[in-house]
Amino acid sequence: MSIRLENISKTFGQFQALSPLSLNIDEGEMIGLLGPSGSGKTTLLRIIAGLEGADSGRIQFGERDVTNLHVRDRHVGFVFQNYALFRHMTVADNVAFGLEVMDAKQRPNKTEIQRRVKHLLEMVQLGHLANRYPSQLSGGQKQRIALARALATKPDVLLLDEPFGALDAKVRKELRRWLRSLHDEIGFTSVFVTHDQEEALELSDRVVVMSNGHIEQVDEPAQLYAQPNSRFVFDFLGNVNVFDGKLEQSRLNNEQAWITAPSSDVPLSNGQLYIRSHELALHNQATSVANLPLKVVAVNPIGPEVRVELEPYEWQSEQIWEADLSHAEYDRNPVKRGEIVFAEPKNAYFFREGCQQAPEQVSWDKAPQTAHVK
Amino acid sequence: MASGQRHQQRVGDSPAVKYTLIGVTLVMTAVLLVVPLISIFQQAFVDGLAVYWDSLGDPDTLHAIGLTLFVALLTVPINLVFGVLLAWSVTRFEFPGRKLLMTLMDIPFAVSPVVAGLLYLLLYGNNGWIGAWLFEHDLQLMFAWPGIVMVTVFVTCPFVARELIPLMQQQGREDEEAAVILGASGWQLFRRVTLPNIKWALLYGVILTNARAVGEFGAVSVVSGNIRGETNTLPLHIQLLYEDYQATAAFASASLLAVIALITLIFKAFIEWRQERAQKAEATH
Numbered sequence: 303m304s305i306r307l308e309n310i311s312k313t314f315g316q317f318q319a320l321s322p323l324s325l326n327i328d329e330g331e332m333i334g335l336l337g338p339s340g341s342g343k344t345t346l347l348r349i350i351a352g353l354e355g356a357d358s359g360r361i362q363f364g365e366r367d368v369t370n371l372h373v374r375d376r377h378v379g380f381v382f383q384n385y386a387l388f389r390h391m392t393v394a395d396n397v398a399f400g401l402e403v404m405d406a407k408q409r410p411n412k413t414e415i416q417r418r419v420k421h422l423l424e425m426v427q428l429g430h431l432a433n434r435y436p437s438q439l440s441g442g443q444k445q446r447i448a449l450a451r452a453l454a455t456k457p458d459v460l461l462l463d464e465p466f467g468a469l470d471a472k473v474r475k476e477l478r479r480w481l482r483s484l485h486d487e488i489g490f491t492s493v494f495v496t497h498d499q500e501e502a503l504e505l506s507d508r509v510v511v512m513s514n515g516h517i518e519q520v521d522e523p524a525q526l527y528a529q530p531n532s533r534f535v536f537d538f539l540g541n542v543n544v545f546d547g548k549l550e551q552s553r554l555n556n557e558q559a560w561i562t563a564p565s566s567d568v569p570l571s572n573g574q575l576y577i578r579s580h581e582l583a584l585h586n587q588a589t590s591v592a593n594l595p596l597k598v599v600a601v602n603p604i605g606p607e608v609r610v611e612l613e614p615y616e617w618q619s620e621q622i623w624e625a626d627l628s629h630a631e632y633d634r635n636p637v638k639r640g641e642i643v644f645a646e647p648k649n650a651y652f653f654r655e656g657c658q659q660a661p662e663q664v665s666w667d668k669a670p671q672t673a674h675v676k
Numbered sequence: 677m678a679s680g681q682r683h684q685q686r687v688g689d690s691p692a693v694k695y696t697l698i699g700v701t702l703v704m705t706a707v708l709l710v711v712p713l714i715s716i717f718q719q720a721f722v723d724g725l726a727v728y729w730d731s732l733g734d735p736d737t738l739h740a741i742g743l744t745l746f747v748a749l750l751t752v753p754i755n756l757v758f759g760v761l762l763a764w765s766v767t768r769f770e771f772p773g774r775k776l777l778m779t780l781m782d783i784p785f786a787v788s789p790v791v792a793g794l795l796y797l798l799l800y801g802n803n804g805w806i807g808a809w810l811f812e813h814d815l816q817l818m819f820a821w822p823g824i825v826m827v828t829v830f831v832t833c834p835f836v837a838r839e840l841i842p843l844m845q846q847q848g849r850e851d852e853e854a855a856v857i858l859g860a861s862g863w864q865l866f867r868r869v870t871l872p873n874i875k876w877a878l879l880y881g882v883i884l885t886n887a888r889a890v891g892e893f894g895a896v897s898v899v900s901g902n903i904r905g906e907t908n909t910l911p912l913h914i915q916l917l918y919e920d921y922q923a924t925a926a927f928a929s930a931s932l933l934a935v936i937a938l939i940t941l942i943f944k945a946f947i948e949w950r951q952e953r954a955q956k957a958e959a960t961h
Contacts, residue, residue, distance in 0.1 A: 380853075390873065399858050452857075454858075
């Protein structure tokens with residue numbers, strides 16, 4: 303079922319949790335609400351569920367206006383961050399709960415309920431745990447039971463609040479994949495909240511990035527990564543190095559360091575270059591593209607890439623820089639902790655000073671760099 | 677190993693201190709708690725079992741026992757409902773005066789029961805401003821069983837809420853939200869989710885309420901009027917007997933209260949054990 307949010311806003315006392323925002327979610331879509339804590343993502347989810355009332359705006363499920371509909375009648379499935387399984391009931395009773403509290407008219411008979419519960423438990427691959435109590439389950443098992451319980455009443459919309467937040471890395475990955483395949487199989491519309499960008503990008507059809515009660519950007523994961531439209535989205539998607547430069551002699555300067563104007567036809571001005579960590583090469587001396595001296599603080603060769611942490615040397619940056627090198631690249635020039643190295647950007651995004659617009663993509667890769675240095 | 681042993685010993689744990697403290701504690705417990713308790717039974721049976729049964733069989737004593745149980749029987753359900761309502765409202769809703777309400781709730785603990793009794797007497801007595809109106813309509817609350825129930829309810833009203841509030845705060849409202857999303861009505865929510873979650877704490881509160889309701893003396897003595905065979909509860913009756921130099925009869929009745937107290941303790945220990953077990957199961961996830 304599609305979900306339509308129009309001008310939803312919410313304040314808690316003095317705190318503006320959500321500025322008026324609108325969002326359309328298509329039937330069968332899986333949407334990730336991504337943002338730091340306090341960005342309003344959980345509030346938005348709870349408003350969709352009906353656990354909180356919006357101060358203004360309208361909510362539609364399909365053709366149905368549910369703005370003033372009580373939670374009980376909205377017919378959504380909700381998975382809580384801490385699962386909220388009923389501790390005094392067995393797993394089977396937990397899953398059956400939604401069926402057993404139905405009006406006598408709609409309620410399936412006992413054997414039908416038993417059959418449905420059995421089916422749901424098999425679907426989450428935990429049929430053998432039917433008679434256990436929640437306290438006897440692992441985190442991943444609880445998560446799956448919570449999901450089975452939410453799906454028991456066949457909701458059209460499934461809402462998940464930080465569904466994998468409390469799980470360890472391995473289980474989290476497994477469950478993520480499993481949830482996605484379940485979603486594709488059954489075809490409900492899902493909205494989940496997360497602060498983990500990797501999770502959002504991997505799992506969602508579209509990602510809604512939120513900050514301070516606004517929607518920053520709504521896009522498909524690949525698009526979001528390729529064209530982040532604000533500094534916030536950039537920062538939040540992670541692993542980005544920022545070079546804050548003043549334009550002088552057609553170069554961006556920051557104390558001793560400088561980067562030449564890129565080869566693309568972007569007129570430069572003062573501003574910030576956002577360079578992803580895998581878009582950096584490290585050399586032993588300055589190149590014609592850039593003079594970016596950095597001191598190696600740490601080298602981490604674990605994983606598919608070698609991650610080098612770098613500290614600006616004789617210039618300023620708010621954060622430590624990071625370069626991700628391939629093992630082959632690293633083997634050619636194995637930098638060591640304490641060495642001074644020179645970074646050279648390949649591609650970057652340029653945010654003009656005092657400009658709120660989306661950044662421009664710039665590159666030093668193609669044309670000969672000397673053409674622009676004069 | 678020596679270092680291992682030293683490790684187990686905490687600061688100030690010299691054996692001399694340890695045994696002195698334990699010794700003093702044991703002696704004080706014996707003198708203050710155990711000996712008086714034993715002496716109640718000793719005094720009650722001093723003239724033999726027959727006299728003991730005789731003094732309990734006295735019509736006034738039987739009436740006092742009946743009245744005490746009757747008062748407890750009314751007080752406990754009233755405070756059960758009131759305590760659940762109170763705990764529910766202060767833990768589930770935000771409203772102006774919530775903090776104040778939580779403080780006010782403790783008044784019965786802070787105020788001397790005699791003062792509570794006097795307040796009720798002033799308000800509901802025939803000269804009090806509510807009592808005068810009631811008197812005109814032929815309703816007598818003070819110096820009758822309704823007054824005794826009223827002050828007993830007052831004195832015991834914090835017990836249930838006090839037990840429930842910390843538990844309900846700790847459990848949060850997620851379980852309840854989950855139940856409502858799954859379609860539970862208000863009553864289904866309470867009966868199937870909330871009540872099972874709080875049942876042990878609730879029972880604990882009920883037992884404390886009951887113990888206090890049975891044993892209350894101060895407030896009741898102000899409003900009862902001490903009419904033998906009519907408005908005398910067991911604690912008041914014991915005092916009357918004692919003042920009449922019927923020590924054995926007084927102690928026989930007292931032994932009943934002591935037995936109730938012991939049963940309460942056993943219940944309390946059992947419930948604490950259950951609660952602890954439930955929390956342990958909770959903690960192992």
